[in-house]
Amino acid sequence: MNPIDTVNNPVPLVELKGVHRVFGRGESAVHALAGIDLKVEPGEFLAVMGASGSGKSTCMNLIGCLDRPTAGHYSFDGIDVGALSADQLALLRRHRIGFVFQGFNLLPRTTALENVELPLVYQRVGSAERHRRALETLNSLGLLHRAHHTPAELSGGQQQRVAIARALVTQPVLLVADEPTGNLDSSTSQEIMELLTGLNREQGITIVMVTHEEDMAAFASRIVVFVDGRITRDELREGGTSCSGTPS
């Protein structure tokens, strides 16, 4: 895959058009997403808010190409995701997208370094190069001294930074973060948010982040609010930080 020019690309990175996602069938069917239209331009830092059960995670899974819409269209960087096979989705995730989860989801009993190297293993990067890049990424997140520690030996904030390093080591164009600070105390959350803001500003990485907290959303350049599977508010924040981007 070619790295794209994030600034001059005329195509939105993420474009959802009338997207529905229904779980189950008939009586018990759940309309997690009921007609979503959303465009995210390269370089944006988008915060997604909304009540529990409003469909935020479902939407993140779609944007992150872990799932396909039941109805409607999703194009990622001009590619129609609905038409891709499971393996093609996997390749898209492997090369273009990074994930950060609320629960960190690091492999247990595996060192920070090995966790960060993992995506590169799937990218078939040679072991020396893998090592170098993983260490470099850990270093940029201030975790070099913890490279050989397992998740059990790390604090929550450190674990989340390792998870971010794992998401960044492949230099993705899009970082999807579902409540990245949900399990952290407020000062650690602050640190992680500063980190994400820095990445967005300095490396131009597009970030889509779910959060429940106004303080965290305040770091973003744009906020959308979900209610019952629909977007009810979409606003650019004046004080927000972004390298570029316009709301749809």
Added chain:
Amino acid sequence: MFWNTLLMSLRAIQRNALRSFLTILGIVIGVAAVVALLTIGEGAKAQVTKDISALGKNLLSLHSGVSHRPGASLMSARAFNLADVDAIRRDIDGIDHVVPSASARSLVVNSNVNWSTTITGTTADFLPCRGYKLEKGRVFSTAEEASGNLVCLLGATVSKEILDGDEPVGQRIRAGRVSCLVIGVLEAKGQAAMGQDQDDLVLMPIRAFQRRVAGNDDVSPIYLNVSDSWSSTAIKSSVESLMRERRGILPGAEDDFHVRDMQEIASLVQGSASVLTALLSAIAAVSLLVGGIGIMNIMLVSVTERTREIGVRLAIGATSAEVMQQFLVEASVLSGLGGVIGLGLGLGGAALATRGMGMPFLPSPLVATAAFVFSVMVGIVFGFLPARRAAGLNPIEALRHE
């Protein structure tokens, strides 16, 4: 990628060292049992072959009476005599030695030491024919064989028992009712395959034995050494037709004698040893099956336990084929490891057992390779179901898994 998967699975196994060991225990035991049995069986076969060929090279023996058929016909069978021996010598080519023998259990006495042994009347050719060597003294001369002088050769056991270190050659001992001169002692040959002492014997010229010990002209059995370039089967049938003719057996009537071929007996024993080994190994192989099921069980548990891990791998871009490969490799590395440990234990056990039984230790590269390949196959076969389950997981559900 395969190399990385291999390393990953080694790490996963190492992380769960105790559980991994318990998982592969079934494979270890199965492979160890099969390898040990096959190796011991191979040693036993070699031992039997060695023992039987130690009875004499290409040895045939001609017995009166019907073989393998106890009953009336045994009683009525006429014994052979020295004329039969001469006839074989004269009429049949391809035999190195034709050696008459006749035996009786008897006491041998030196001053006041008694020893019960077998006295065999025969010729000097008995030694090369049956694979004996002279320790000291000399064998019967032609004159002694013809005249029936009372001279004898002692087996190593007899010499030890009744002379106890005294110089045997030149001694006079009593064999049954007759007194005879010891002219030589045989080298010890040791125990035979069936455990009897081959050195517990006294040899004397056949004529002397017939006249002074047995009191008749009977000869049985007659030993024949087939020459190297001749087939023992062909010689056997020549001897049979000669004897039928001499004994006046009508065409279609049953033989009242039989020829034993040591080579045949050896292959018979080897054959049944092989069948026995194969049978025991098959039983042991069942534990490999059980071991395989053990691996499947643990791998299924492991897939469930590591559902989140699988979700993470899928999220960061692993394809389901790669997840499948990972679990297949893990299962086969586990079982292959079990195979290698089992191979080591099996060979070690076989080495100890064969040493204990005085048999040769013959590890076979074929058995080793087969054990390894088979155990890896067990992993692939029994790892398939768990691996497919892992590969079939939906990334979102896997990530939500508690």
